[in-house]
Amino acid sequence: MMKPEINDHVAVIRIDHPPANAWDLTTMTDFGKAIAQVESDPSVRVLIITGAGDKFFSAGFDVSDAENTAAISNLGRDVWRRLDRFPKPVIAAINGYALGGGLELAMACHFRLLADAPRLKMGLTELNLGIIPGWGGTQRLPRLVGRAKALEMILFSQTLDAREAFDCGLVDRLVPPEQLLDEAMVMAKRLAERPPVAVRCVLDAFSAGTYEGLDQGLMTEAEGAGTVRQTEDREEGFAAFKEKRKPRFVGR
The missing domain is CATH 1.10.12 (Lyase 2-enoyl-coa Hydratase; Chain  A, domain 2)
Structure with missing residues (x-):
């Protein structure tokens, strides 16, 4: 069960579905419940979302749960939109690979802090499977990086490293990996002091x-x-x- 960790008006939700923090129906359902809990808790003023482990933020849809594709996708669209319109600031602390639905989740957050790790990659790679981004990627990516860059990334399943993601505006800040959650917490606590x-x-x-x-x-x-x-x-x-x-x- 994915439960928020709450301390000093800040909640942390860790996407925890080894090995790649991908989204099967159980993980998506648990995540949606955790988001609802944070939204309804008056003591929480800021939310941080990160991935468990140090390699993946989220690799997107879990193809091993293909029988539940429709249910997972409908929930993903709804929960990502809920985060995009969340009444409390949401910080994505992107600790590893963010691909497909995982990147779409990060883009739905208000702020994106990225671990400056050499092998980390971000991208919407769905076309490699003959499908398209379906959890908001075609709409949110161009708002962040521009229409031409977004089309290039999606149509060619292009992935970006940390520096490329920062340079094109996909993420707001690069942070040494070992400092990522601390930096996100500093930002969250500053936001929690606001009215x-x-x-x-x-x-x-x-x-x-x-x-x-x-x-x-x-x-x-x-x-x-x-x-x-x-x-x-x-x-x-x-x-x-x-x-x-x-x-x-x-x-x-």
């Missing part, structure tokens, strides 16, 4: 603009601006500014 209601409103506005278009994004932003004006955190933020001290946000 949770305001953070959620920003993420909602981003999501609305992406999924429903600019007009809806602007409307959601305006609604969020009205929401935060009524919060205790807004009062605390203004008081801390006047008193020249660090604010202590409580999420109300």
